[in-house]
Amino acid sequence: xxxxxxFIHLFKNEEKYYIYDVNKNTILNVQKYMYELLDLYMQxxxxxxxxxxxxxxxxxxxxxKDGYFSSQRVMEIIHPEDEILExxxxxxxxxxxxxxxxxxxxxxxxxxxxxxxxxxxxSNKIMGFATAKRAxxxxxxxxxxxxxxxxTFYGGEPLLQFNLIKQCIEYAEKSMEGxxxxxxxxxxxxxxxEEIISYFEAHHVYMLISIDGPENIHxxxxxxxxxxxxxxxxxxxxxTIQEKFPDYQKNLTINTVIxxxxxxxxIDAFFSNCEQVKDIALNVxxxxxxxxxxxxATEKFxxxxxxxxxxxxxxxxxxxxxxFISKIVKNKKKGLVDVxxxxxxxxxxxxxxxxxxxCIPGVQRPFIDIEGNIFPCERxxxxxxxxxxxxxxxxxxxxxxxxxLNIGKISEQQCKNCWAFMFCTLCAASADxxxxxxxxxxxxxxxxxxxxxxxxxxxxxALKELGVSFEDDIxx
Amino acid sequence: MSIKKQICVYPFDAQFSPVxxxxxxxxxxxxxxxxxxxxxxxAGKNAGIADGGGSLxxxxxxxFDAHLERCDSVLYVESINQIDFQxxxxxxxxxxxxxxxxxxxxxxxxxxxxxxxQNRCAQSSLLFKNYNKDNDFDYNHGxxxxxxxxxxxxxxxxxxxxxxxxxxHIQLSLRNNFMKLGYKxxxxxxxxxxxxxxxxxxxxxxxxxxxxxxxxxILFNHFIKRIEIDEKPDVMIIGLPGxxxxxxxxxxxxxxxxSIEIAAAVKPDALVMSLQYxxxxxxxxxxxxDLCKQKFGINIDxxxxxxxxxxxxxxxxxxxxxxxxxxxxxIDRWKYKxxxxxxxxxxxxxxxxxxxxxxxxxxxxxxxxxxxxxxx
Numbered sequence: 001x002x003x004x005x006x007f008i009h010l011f012k013n014e015e016k017y018y019i020y021d022v023n024k025n026t027i028l029n030v031q032k033y034m035y036e037l038l039d040l041y042m043q044x045x046x047x048x049x050x051x052x053x054x055x056x057x058x059x060x061x062x063x064x065k066d067g068y069f070s071s072q073r074v075m076e077i078i079h080p081e082d083e084i085l086e087x088x089x090x091x092x093x094x095x096x097x098x099x100x101x102x103x104x105x106x107x108x109x110x111x112x113x114x115x116x117x118x119x120x121x122x123s124n125k126i127m128g129f130a131t132a133k134r135a136x137x138x139x140x141x142x143x144x145x146x147x148x149x150x151x152t153f154y155g156g157e158p159l160l161q162f163n164l165i166k167q168c169i170e171y172a173e174k175s176m177e178g179x180x181x182x183x184x185x186x187x188x189x190x191x192x193x194e195e196i197i198s199y200f201e202a203h204h205v206y207m208l209i210s211i212d213g214p215e216n217i218h219x220x221x222x223x224x225x226x227x228x229x230x231x232x233x234x235x236x237x238x239x240t241i242q243e244k245f246p247d248y249q250k251n252l253t254i255n256t257v258i259x260x261x262x263x264x265x266x267i268d269a270f271f272s273n274c275e276q277v278k279d280i281a282l283n284v285x286x287x288x289x290x291x292x293x294x295x296x297a298t299e300k301f302x303x304x305x306x307x308x309x310x311x312x313x314x315x316x317x318x319x320x321x322x323x324f325i326s327k328i329v330k331n332k333k334k335g336l337v338d339v340x341x342x343x344x345x346x347x348x349x350x351x352x353x354x355x356x357x358x359c360i361p362g363v364q365r366p367f368i369d370i371e372g373n374i375f376p377c378e379r380x381x382x383x384x385x386x387x388x389x390x391x392x393x394x395x396x397x398x399x400x401x402x403x404x405l406n407i408g409k410i411s412e413q414q415c416k417n418c419w420a421f422m423f424c425t426l427c428a429a430s431a432d433x434x435x436x437x438x439x440x441x442x443x444x445x446x447x448x449x450x451x452x453x454x455x456x457x458x459x460x461x462a463l464k465e466l467g468v469s470f471e472d473d474i475x476x
Numbered sequence: 477m478s479i480k481k482q483i484c485v486y487p488f489d490a491q492f493s494p495v496x497x498x499x500x501x502x503x504x505x506x507x508x509x510x511x512x513x514x515x516x517x518x519a520g521k522n523a524g525i526a527d528g529g530g531s532l533x534x535x536x537x538x539x540f541d542a543h544l545e546r547c548d549s550v551l552y553v554e555s556i557n558q559i560d561f562q563x564x565x566x567x568x569x570x571x572x573x574x575x576x577x578x579x580x581x582x583x584x585x586x587x588x589x590x591x592x593x594q595n596r597c598a599q600s601s602l603l604f605k606n607y608n609k610d611n612d613f614d615y616n617h618g619x620x621x622x623x624x625x626x627x628x629x630x631x632x633x634x635x636x637x638x639x640x641x642x643x644x645h646i647q648l649s650l651r652n653n654f655m656k657l658g659y660k661x662x663x664x665x666x667x668x669x670x671x672x673x674x675x676x677x678x679x680x681x682x683x684x685x686x687x688x689x690x691x692x693x694i695l696f697n698h699f700i701k702r703i704e705i706d707e708k709p710d711v712m713i714i715g716l717p718g719x720x721x722x723x724x725x726x727x728x729x730x731x732x733x734x735s736i737e738i739a740a741a742v743k744p745d746a747l748v749m750s751l752q753y754x755x756x757x758x759x760x761x762x763x764x765x766d767l768c769k770q771k772f773g774i775n776i777d778x779x780x781x782x783x784x785x786x787x788x789x790x791x792x793x794x795x796x797x798x799x800x801x802x803x804x805x806x807i808d809r810w811k812y813k814x815x816x817x818x819x820x821x822x823x824x825x826x827x828x829x830x831x832x833x834x835x836x837x838x839x840x841x842x843x844x845x846x847x848x849x850x851x852x
Contacts, residue, residue, distance in 0.1 A: 083755070084753075084785060084800060084802055084806070087785075087800050087801065087803070087806070088800055091517070091800065091801055092800055140514070140515060141517055142517070144516065144517035144525075144526075144801070145800055145801055147557065147558060174514075175514050175515070176514060176515035177513050177514050177564070178487065178512070178513020178514060178515035178516050178557065178564060179513070179515030179516065179517075179557075180558070181515075
């Protein structure tokens with residue numbers, strides 16, 4: 001009798017051989033011989049000689065006695081939160097991002113609104129206070145089960161609408177008294193002045209400031225509309241904070257967008273040594289792929305980056321002090337800790353399930369544009385009808401939200417048979433194409449996702465071999 | 477007959493909802509209004525929305541000062557939502573005293589605050605009543621008891637698999653329904669202010685650290701026996717604080733330690749188990765009943781499915797519990813698929829189910845053996 005093929009993924013790291021059992025959600029370290037046999041079998045069993053085939057069948061039977069190597073798949077793709085979606089939308093909205101303006105005083109090369117990406121472009125439109133007020137009321141009405149909520153001000157450059165931001169903060173503090181409020185702002189920091197900083201300090205506003213590296217690198221991409229670089233203006237503003245509002249510095253985070261053909265070492269040295277920035281928390285992103293200028297990493301960049309990653313791994317294994325590690329790669333540790341957290345052993349895949357990836361649209365971080373339309377987050381294409389999930393006047397469009405939540409349904413067979421089911425990172429934004437949810441567009445990202453997950457698994461296994469426990473950061 | 481105090485409740489949320497639903501148990505209090513901080517998302521809405529259990533006769537207001545005029549007393553209540561005492565509660569206590577209103581308090585207060593409020597009320601000849609205080613059993617503290625009494629009256633345990641599983645609502649419903657049937661009910665509730673509802677709060681000594689755990693078992697047994705002797709009830713209902721499930725690594729339910737102690741102190745004759753919502757299978761209920769047989773010596777007689785769901789993915793080791801409130805009719809629709817099974821499933825927000833649960837327990841407790849004899 002033919003045995004069903006196990007639902008597994010094989011990968012190797014140098015001379016170590018591993019099998020990820022999808023049903024058990026567990027990585028097994030196996031012998032080379034077993035790995036090679038299974039590799040042949042999983043690729044094409046028909047060409048195998050019968051003695052090898054018998055050996056493989058025996059291996060599979062033995063593993064199945066131990067509870068591994070099941071061939072079970074999820075039977076129905078449906079998100080586990082689907083059945084109570086309406087209740088999440090009713091009382092679990094965690095935050096709102098308010099697009100207070102579509103104007104910006106900079107013209108950054110890689111901006112998603114620069115016209116090089118599939119999205120809206122810069123405009124003079126601004127949000128009126130009536131709309132902002134309604135959005136805050138909307139948040140109040142839909143966050144009963146949340147002990148705290150966030151209000152983020154977004155743009156364009158939100159500081160162009162500082163008066164509106166003040167009105168919003170004061171209205172929220174009054175109308176949402178009793179709820180713990182967290183205010184955030186994403187800014188290019190060129191318009192900061194003492195009045196603004198003082199106000200933000202008094203109202204505990206957290207600010208995410210964009211700086212891409214030392215002056216020559218930052219000013220390549222982040223320029224005023226006049227063409228002049230913005231670096232010096234930002235540094236002067238940060239210096240003002242440090243000299244006149246030193247306590248406020250802890251409310252700052254720097255967001256850096258790294259271009260792969262920049263100098264890694266120069267950016268690293270800047271964030272490690274520059275007085276204005278070295279003590280501010282750093283958030284790192286890489287330039288979004290999919291723009292008209294396809295960005296490729298230089299060999300030097302890759303070499304320097306990989307060197308720092310190796311040092312990070314040594315540090316996690318306790319063989320190098322953390323102070324020698326680049327700030328740029330320190331965030332990567334979280335990704336690996338997340339893998340460890342997600343590798344919780346299971347008995348088997350559930351009958352009904354959905355690939356990990358989508359958040360609950362409208363609940364985690366809904367983005368509200370100047371007209372009051374609601375989108376799942378600020379990263380989706382605002383000009384796409386398919387991403388519009390309602391508005392602050394009529395409420396959520398639950399049918400549309402359900403479609404975005406259950407995005408795996410459009411590629412059901414592929415998802416059911418994908419070994420990265422539990423680690424997928426794709427959401428509906430990956431399928432957004434010409435105002436439709438396009439399976440082909442979504443599936444075009446699948447190989448990259450699987451490569452990424454496999455690389456995480458390899459790093460995880462390598463670190464486990466080095467003796468890393470992934471629990472050292474727990475404070476007890 | 478004393479005149480009922482006209483009370484405004486503040487700050488109202490789902491924690492007070494069971495009391496509001498069974499307000500007839502408040503012998504000398506008449507609730508005229510319920511007020512919440514504006515940020516709790518309840519203002520202008522029917523009060524029933526707080527616990528998702530169906531409409532109530534109150535619309536929640538956020539205007540505390542306007543409602544001061546309609547009452548003679550303010551009842552400050554515990555809430556699920558956290559509220560800052562200094563910046564929000566205390567100013568409203570002071571404003572109520574300034575407006576010559578009695579102060580009734582269910583929230584835990586520090587000694588300094590109690591003294592301040594007491595003084596201010598005394599100066600204005602106002603009543604200050606603090607319901608949230610240790611109501612320790614008056615036992616001979618120094619004497620170490622060795623034995624447990626046999627409790628002759630039928631005892632019903634109301635337990636929750638986890639916290640926030642509607643236990644208090646069930647306790648009030650059962651008390652109400654048993655009393656309507658003419659039974660005399662003695663009850664020990666799972667909260668601290670139960671005396672205002674006409675029954676006993678869970679004794680504080682069970683939470684104290686100056687007692688051996690084994691001694692707590694004896695003391696609780698004596699506590700229950702004292703009530704049995706003094707009140708001579710037809711039935712006793714004991715609400716078990718916390719949750720009984722110690723298996724879930726990411727949810728703290730006191731690991732079921734208290735329920736083990738209570739079960740060692742008093743043997744239940746019937747067990748009501750309340751669970752938060754999840755898409756349970758039939759087999760799960762049987763497994764849970766078997767677990768309770770080991771813990772309490774008794775299978776589960778009635779399961780209640782609460783309209784709360786914990787989001788375990790977010791409720792980590794050092795993160796607050798993350799809940800979603802569902803509508804009560806969602807539970808009715810979900811449990812319909814078990815209609816043909818013999819699992820005794822109930823939804824306590826459904827008034828028919830509430831009566832059925834009471835009847836189920838009455839039948840269980842009054843069941844004679846096959847030959848019809850009784851112990852004298």
